[in-house]
Amino acid sequence: MGADDKTISAEEIAKHSAKTDAWFSIHGIVYNITNYLEDHPGGEEVMLDRAGQDATTDFEDVGHSEEARKELEKFAVGKLEGYDPAASKAAAKPAEKASGGSSMLGVLVPVVLVGAAVAYRFIM
Known part of the structure; x- marks a missing residue:
């Protein structure tokens, strides 16, 4: 299932905040990162801190490479319900x-x- 196939609410993402079932969203795309936790170069704790939430700011603050962004695509499970890219860009400008x-x-x-x-x- 690709990110374009399913819309997922923030409430649903919040249900997936455990090491055995971890999701988060970045730029309006929802990722199931459960099977990547142990492989994450920054450690699983970093990802678990944002499991069940939006991780866009943390992801961008680290400055991930294009390779990391492509790796992340493998874990997409849907789109975040109500995500507004324009509002996200406006919120990023003050930072x-x-x-x-x-x-x-x-x-x-x-x-x-x-x-x-x-x-x-x-x-x-």
Whole structure:
């Protein structure tokens, strides 16, 4: 059964939150990850923490490779009922802005520190 064949509610996903029966959704696709838990490179605990829930944010925060995304496709069992891709993208934008700001801070702090060190040396 492909992800396009069946619509699954969040309530149904929530019933599958055990090590012996683990599902989650990512970007509106529902996955039965029960048989992948032991093979997950990050450990089964990471996946079990999100079993029965939406795992989109966690999945994207890790920055999975294209290979990992293709591997995930094998476990698709349906589509999340009521999933709105536009709302999902809108919710992701503030996170992108926040990370952009923190990366700017990561550049700004060293520049200020180097400038302060040069000024200190010049004054002394």
